[in-house]
Amino acid sequence: MNDVQSSSVPLQPARFSTGAVPERDRFDAWREYLRPVADLTPIAHRQRKASIDLATWDLGSFAMCQESSSGTRFSRTLRRVKTIFADHWYLFLIKEGANWVVSDGGCSAEQVSRGTSGQVGFYSLGEAFHGEMQPMEILMLFIPRDQFARQAGTLDRLNNTIIDTARGRLLSDYMLALERRLPELTKEDVPAIVRATEAMITACLAPAPHSAEEAREGIILSLGERARRVVQSQLSNPKLTPASLAKSMGVSRSVLYRLFEPHGGAARYVRNTRLASAHRALCDFAETRQIQQIADSFGFTCAQEFSRAFRQRYGYSPSELRADCSQSVRRLCGQTTEGGRTLDEFLRTTA
Structure with a gap:
């Protein structure tokens, strides 16, 4: 296949689903898959059996994730921040459901955000947090920190906030429009999408200073x-x-x-x-x-x-870590994944 043919191939997401996993193991499979982001804890016993579906669209400099879940408690401890290195920001658009998040350190320590359907929140994987989300349909856009190096200070100050402004709603509209077009995109479309997304994020979250x-x-x-x-x-x-x-x-x-x-x-x-x-x-x-x-x-x-x-x-020692990570990979081998770069791979290769 030549370069022209390759670039016109439609994008395919990396899909993760627990539908084919035994009910008793579904929540554990989901928890293992999202270890780079947070530790998950079920709120109710029924959540252990619910099916979870997640699709990650690799947009080169960004990753967009669609997730349908039964809800969970979650935490990203200071130790997890240190041990699973992912210094990314992410936009969290709630399509259905609600959540609350508490910052456990950094500049936003003890800050609480509460999001509901239609709202978009902004969070950092470089900071510790904990919270809870109800059964939800969500859309997440993961952003490597280096992508917005000049605006980093401005974006850091937005950590754990709901962007409930006209610009925030504009950003929400953009994310939904991009989601609708994902199945139509090809690899040759990605650079233009990256430029448009960078411009939208800058305009909505980090406009030029006025003083x-x-x-x-x-x-x-x-x-x-x-x-x-x-x-x-x-x-x-x-x-x-x-x-x-x-x-x-x-x-x-x-x-x-x-x-x-x-x-x-x-x-x-x-x-x-x-x-x-x-x-x-x-x-x-x-x-x-x-x-x-x-x-x-x-x-x-x-x-x-x-x-x-x-x-x-x-x-713990380097050898203990390597052994533990090898066991984690083996646990994931029986789960359903397809498509390109997974969320974990994106976070590891763009941090």
């Missing part, structure tokens, strides 16, 4: 995102230090300190980012390298140092 103070704050926040991107690009360099990072960015050590002060300093941020990246690799069932080879690729040249830092950060 000098807002603009100044935006410059500071953008500098922080730039620092983050430099760190990500140099994780394999064992000589990456706060001094070399400041030099790469052309800023002073004092400016760098202020940027990373909320993270405990630049050195701690670099170390934790390396550990999180190694954690992701160890959870990747397609990753065949030895543990020390993975550690080397993220700047850890000493096996003992890596193992000690990893256990201190997560409470």
Whole structure:
């Protein structure tokens, strides 16, 4: 098949369904499938037997998920934020049903949002939260943080809010229109869809600042995102230090300190980012390298140092994590999936 024929092939979602799973195992299968997002707990016994259907449409820079569920309690603990690395935002459009969410940390600590049918909420997988949703029909749009690096500070302040404004309703309309067109889209349509979605999100959630103070704050926040991107690009360099990072960015050590002060300093941020990246690799069932080879690729040249830092950060060893992730993959093998990149694969490959 040539490139023209390949690009005109209709998009196919990765589908997950528990319809063919024994009733007693359905909720557990759903819980396992959504582990990268949150831990699920049934509200009532009948929910364990209900069938769950979820379709993930891979739009390259975004992933749109359609889900029909029986409702659940959910939580994303601070430990889960650390151990399952997915620093994404997501828009949560309620087509039917209702939910409530409580922030358990970060800038939005203790903030509560309550959504009902027709409303869209904005959440971050980089923050801890817990809540509950009723039997629901929902539409979710997952957004890699790097896709909106310049607007990151503005979007972070929207974490765990219901966008109940004219712009929020416009965004809801756009998501529904995009959902209706998904079955008609081909691979060659994806770049245009990405550009349109970026423009819509920016216009509705992060419009240009209207004052000098807002603009100044935006410059500071953008500098922080730039620092983050430099760190990500140099994780394999064992000589990456706060001094070399400041030099790469052309800023002073004092400016760098202020940027990373909320993270405990630049050195701690670099170390934790390396550990999180190694954690992701160890959870990747397609990753065949030895543990020390993975550690080397993220700047850890000493096996003992890596193992000690990893256990201190997560409470278990790299080998224990790899064994646990292998068991999780085996548990998923009997479930019904088809199509392209799953939600888990999207989160792992776009974080």
